[in-house]
Amino acid sequence: MIDFLLKYNTNAPRYTSYPPANLFHAAESKAQVERIWRDSNVLKPQNVSFYFHIPFCKKRCLFCGCTAELLPGKQDELVRYFNALFAEMDEKLPWIDASRPVTQVHFGGGTPSAVPYSFLEKILNKLRERFTFAPHAEIAIECNPSLIDEPRLRELAQMGFNRVSYGIQDFDPQVLKNVGRDPSILPVKELLTLSRELNFTGINLDLIYGLPSQTEAAFYKSVELAAEAHPDRIALFSYAHVPWVKKAQKALEKFPLPTPHEKLGFFLEARDMFKKAGFVDVGMDHFCDPKDSLSIALSEGLLHRNFQGYCTRATTGEVYAFGSSAISQLDNAYSQNIHESRKYVELQEAHQMTEIRCEEISYEERIIRDAIEHLMCNRKLKVLEEEKRVLGAGWDRLLALEDDKLLVKKSDFEVEATELGTLVIRYLAMQLDPLMQKVQREGVFSKTI
Ligand code: SF4
The missing domain is CATH 3.20.20.70 (Aldolase class I)
Incomplete structure (x- = not known):
């Protein structure tokens, strides 16, 4: 089983947020x-x-x-x-x-x-x-x-x-x-x-x-x-x-x-x-x-x-x-303060902005974010027609993992991870991510296992 699972040990975000924080x-x-x-x-x-x-x-x-x-x-x-x-x-x-x-x-x-x-x-x-x-x-x-x-x-x-x-x-x-x-x-x-x-x-x-x-x-x-x-x-x-x-x-x-x-x-x-x-x-x-x-x-x-x-x-x-x-x-965006505490203090004392990043989330990104979160947390996903349209090729990539026995397709709109699939759930989630090629760049993200 270990060798089988290691096949899916690729670089991927932990998807604590979507898009990933970096x-x-x-x-x-x-x-x-x-x-x-x-x-x-x-x-x-x-x-x-x-x-x-x-x-x-x-x-x-x-x-x-x-x-x-x-x-x-x-x-x-x-x-x-x-x-x-x-x-x-x-x-x-x-x-x-x-x-x-x-x-x-x-x-x-x-x-x-x-x-x-x-x-x-x-x-x-x-x-x-x-x-x-x-x-x-x-x-x-x-x-x-x-x-x-x-x-x-x-x-x-x-x-x-x-x-x-x-x-x-x-x-x-x-x-x-x-x-x-x-x-x-x-x-x-x-x-x-x-x-x-x-x-x-x-x-x-x-x-x-x-x-x-x-x-x-x-x-x-x-x-x-x-x-x-x-x-x-x-x-x-x-x-x-x-x-x-x-x-x-x-x-x-x-x-x-x-x-x-x-x-x-x-x-x-x-x-x-x-x-x-x-x-x-x-x-x-x-x-x-x-x-x-x-x-x-x-x-x-x-x-x-x-x-x-x-x-x-x-x-x-x-x-x-x-x-x-x-x-x-937030539901509509993420905002992040500067990392170094010393700089955070200096900026705050100078009444300058401490936020270095602000990511506003589009309608499509919200659908992708919610789908990835639901699949990763609950190990299953049911989508509506409109959500399936937005997920597009990502939904097809996910369904294709049925051949690898990582999930069971319940219908054209619903999948459930198998026991094996739950062990590589980040790999499953990554299929829904249109930024997948980018996120797979070596060294940017940790391995999925
Ligand atoms: S692991 Fe150690 S160094 Fe890191 S945050 Fe916790 S206590 Fe601090």
């Missing part, structure tokens, strides 16, 4: 960004999500592929970053209709749990002053478990956080040491028990497979321990070795790196182990408790996905994002 056009002006934000108020979904990017980490993990940087040595610089972020909120929040309900606030990074919590509290207070939070609103934070002890977790709960994701990455202390990552302060089971006592839900653990020096036996032990700890969700990410982009990864080349064949073996075995332990495989790389909202959404064909991960429409609306590199994901 094909977004340059932003024209602040007025353009203001117009698309204001116009989004009458579009769907009506509920509002906020994303705040906190790019700082206490320590740099050698494997990291995120937009992250070390916490500034001087408190002044941290204060400057947050002042810039507060100024961005003051400028842009009035563009969003305050009668729209807030159903989600997400803090990502970097390590949002590494900064003094007073900054996070001020962000939440600014939102609460202006908007009404829905009773089921999800307030989520990505945490590095090496920084979370009981008092700090209690503090987050008191501030209103109710969803948490822990970057465990691997349970093996030697692997963690090799890749420059500190282990969890609390034993993981204890961390989960405490999180539940404090009413956190949708508790997620991140694991990475294919890390340098990760042996097969040690990795499967990590999988076993993660399953035993039984969080609500486990995200199993593939390590992408791209030292020409992420220079720190060069230091990892002294350790053995698994081949694509071995990596796929790791993933397939872990997938079996999680399924045997009672988890449902959701999306490309998530394993969820059957009672978790993501498993339920999958069974109902209502799973969605955005830059923050898999989601449901009950919590995730149009996403308005703040901070360096943050991407707003």
Whole structure:
């Protein structure tokens, strides 16, 4: 099976957005960004999500592929970053209709749990002053478990956080040491028990497979321990070795790196182990408790996905994002801030535009975007006559994969991925993408497996 699947291991976007983020056009002006934000108020979904990017980490993990940087040595610089972020909120929040309900606030990074919590509290207070939070609103934070002890977790709960994701990455202390990552302060089971006592839900653990020096036996032990700890969700990410982009990864080349064949073996075995332990495989790389909202959404064909991960429409609306590199994901467009936090601060302080990209989405692109998202999340797709017309040759390319046993054609308008097809769902999605030739350029996107 591994050799069969590797036939489809081609370069493709992860399709977290459509068009993919690295094909977004340059932003024209602040007025353009203001117009698309204001116009989004009458579009769907009506509920509002906020994303705040906190790019700082206490320590740099050698494997990291995120937009992250070390916490500034001087408190002044941290204060400057947050002042810039507060100024961005003051400028842009009035563009969003305050009668729209807030159903989600997400803090990502970097390590949002590494900064003094007073900054996070001020962000939440600014939102609460202006908007009404829905009773089921999800307030989520990505945490590095090496920084979370009981008092700090209690503090987050008191501030209103109710969803948490822990970057465990691997349970093996030697692997963690090799890749420059500190282990969890609390034993993981204890961390989960405490999180539940404090009413956190949708508790997620991140694991990475294919890390340098990760042996097969040690990795499967990590999988076993993660399953035993039984969080609500486990995200199993593939390590992408791209030292020409992420220079720190060069230091990892002294350790053995698994081949694509071995990596796929790791993933397939872990997938079996999680399924045997009672988890449902959701999306490309998530394993969820059957009672978790993501498993339920999958069974109902209502799973969605955005830059923050898999989601449901009950919590995730149009996403308005703040901070360096943050991407707003609206029904009509995407807009993205400049990556480097120092430049973001300087631009904000000089009252200049911080947005570097703004991609307005055409009628046709919306149809393609929604089709790709639905197929990738729910592993099936039913289109209307008009949608089929817009998808054009892409729909025909997709149907042709029935010969490869990657999908079943239910009718001229409906397909469903097979078990094999779900393992290469990015390859299936890529068929619907008219930019396919461009996106396949070597080195622009990672491999689909
Ligand atoms: S803590 Fe997370 S974001 Fe920061 S360097 Fe490590 S992996 Fe990257």
